Amino acid sequence: MNATGQSAVFGRRKEPHTVIIARGNEIRHFTIRPWLAAFIGSAFAAIAIGYLLATSYLVLRDDLIGATTARQARMQQAYEDRISALRAQVDRITSRQLLDQQLMENKVSELIERQTQLSQRHGRLGPLLERAENEVGAAPAEDPAAAAKPDKHAEVTGSISQPAQNYAVASLGADLGAADTRPFSLWSTRTDPLPSDTAADRADKLFVSINQSLKSIENEQLTRIRTLADNAYKSADAIQQALQAAGLPVDSDFGKNESDVGGPLIPLDSSMIFDSKVKELDEALDTLDQLKKEARQLPLANPAPGHSVTSPFGVRTDPILGTAALHSGMDFRAPIGMAAKVTAPGIVTKAGWNGGYGRMVEVDHGNGFATRYGHLSEIDVTVGEKLDAGATIGKTGSSGRSTGPHLHYEVRHNGEAIDPLRFLAVGKKVAQYL
Known part of the structure; x- marks a missing residue:
């Protein structure tokens, strides 16, 4: 069979679409392919939809413009309110930082003054402690406080070193001056203060820690002085009692009755307490030194140590x-x-x-x-x-x-x-x- 000019689909023959135009004796016909018909239909549909959308936009444009304008006005108002709130918060935090900075400077000055005082005390205590260690020697075994402190200089000569002091001041300045580098949104509802409050708390804790350290050093100084003075008096008392028990003369004024005293009660500050303890230690060492000199003048040594006595007195x-x-x-x-x-x-x-x-x-x-x-x-x-x-x-x-x-x-x-x-x-x- 001849299949020319025909197309077979699944074994069946299909005639193409033909358009016939007759005008008088003239007859024209056109063959329209299926894909061309589909294309033309799609084009007409797209034009119709575009026309409808343009018409709808023109009709609704005024309403859309009005809604957009109102929304932008609300956003601008909210933005200005947020900016005002942030400015007020920044002003408040700036004032707080200024106060914290002044407080920090005052506290740092106080710490430096106390450290200077400790350094001056160390200068006074150095020769006195050396003399006390030479005169008194090791503390008696029954003294638990002395047994617990084998280092004779660590507890009385300690101070906050200059690098540590600089580090503390720099840390405080960094804490109080640090800004919040975390991102935030203008539309955030967060109302908590910036981290300067946390920095101030850290600064306060650091000041408290340094103050406690300095206070501990002062207490250890006084404790050490008191312990050495007590040991000096105990040693002097032991020497005096031993000499007196043997009927040997003791010319020292140690042990004089000082109970008949009186006067008004005047509270002491820390510097006066320290001075009084240093004076007490100095007096105790003078007393012990005097008794030692007297004892060393006496023939108390054994002339033949390690040898037995063959005939007593x-x-x-x-x-x-x-x-x-x-x-x-x-x-x-x-x-x-x-x-x-x-x-x-x-x-x-x-x-x-x-x-x-x-x-x-x-x-x-x-x-x-x-x-x-x-x-x-x-x-x-x-x-x-x-x-x-x-x-x-x-x-x-x-x-x-x-x-x-x-x-x-x-x-x-x-x-x-x-x-x-x-x-x-x-x-x-x-x-x-x-």
């Missing part, structure tokens, strides 16, 4: 005659050639052979006290020589009236022999304070 059986006799000193077992040392500072008044003493050295310690060292095998000092405590005066032996090598040691007061055991017992008690 007092009545005994004479080793040569076998009869009762007075022994005016103490004999210490000592080998020949052991160094004999003086028990207190003094001046040599005798150095040579002295009857039953054999080779003997006598040392005057002042205040009527003197010591003798007998039966020496060698004498290494001369009359008039000044000796320090512990100086070697010679070597032990068995010269004179002796049955064997030993050291004969005597203590005399105004020429009268005294039991040396009293001095040795006192020496053991006060050795830790001297």
Whole structure:
């Protein structure tokens, strides 16, 4: 079959659309394709819709313009209200920052003044503490406060360092001057203040922390001074009691009755309290120093430490005659050639052979006290020589009236022999304070 000029769709033949135009004897026909018909229809539809939309816009334009104008007016009014509120808030915050800045400057000035005061106190305390540590030494074991503070200078010389102070001031300035960098909307309903309130709180907390630190340093200074003064008085009291118990003279005015006092009550500020504590410590150290000087002048040391006593002071059986006799000193077992040392500072008044003493050295310690060292095998000092405590005066032996090598040691007061055991017992008690 011939399919020319025809199109088959799914096996069926379909004739194209044909438009025939007749005019008189003339007949014309046009063939219209389906896609062309669809295109022409779509164009007509688009034109119709556009015409309708343009007509509707022209009809409703006035209403749309009026609504838009009203909306813009409302937005502008809200914007101006928000701007006014923000300006008022900025003014309020600026005033607050100015007040906070003045307060900060006042507090920083106060902190610097207190630190300067602490530094001045440290300058005063340095020599005094060094003297106290040399005089008093370690605190007694029963003092828990002293045992809890092994560092003798950390609690009294501490202060806020200059870099730390600069950091604190810079931090405060940054906190008080920092602006809120977080984005916000003009239409936000947030009414809370800017973060300067938080910065002010942080500044207050920092000031409180620094104040507490400075206060702690001041309290530790006063505590340390009070502890050293108490220890000085305890040491002086122990030395005095030991000397008095042994019947030894004490010339110090320590322990005078000061209960008969009076006067009006005048409150003290911190500087006056500090000055009074420093004065009290200085007086305690003077008292202790005086008692130490007096004690060091007395023959309290052991002339032969570590060696046993073979014959004490007092009545005994004479080793040569076998009869009762007075022994005016103490004999210490000592080998020949052991160094004999003086028990207190003094001046040599005798150095040579002295009857039953054999080779003997006598040392005057002042205040009527003197010591003798007998039966020496060698004498290494001369009359008039000044000796320090512990100086070697010679070597032990068995010269004179002796049955064997030993050291004969005597203590005399105004020429009268005294039991040396009293001095040795006192020496053991006060050795830790001297």
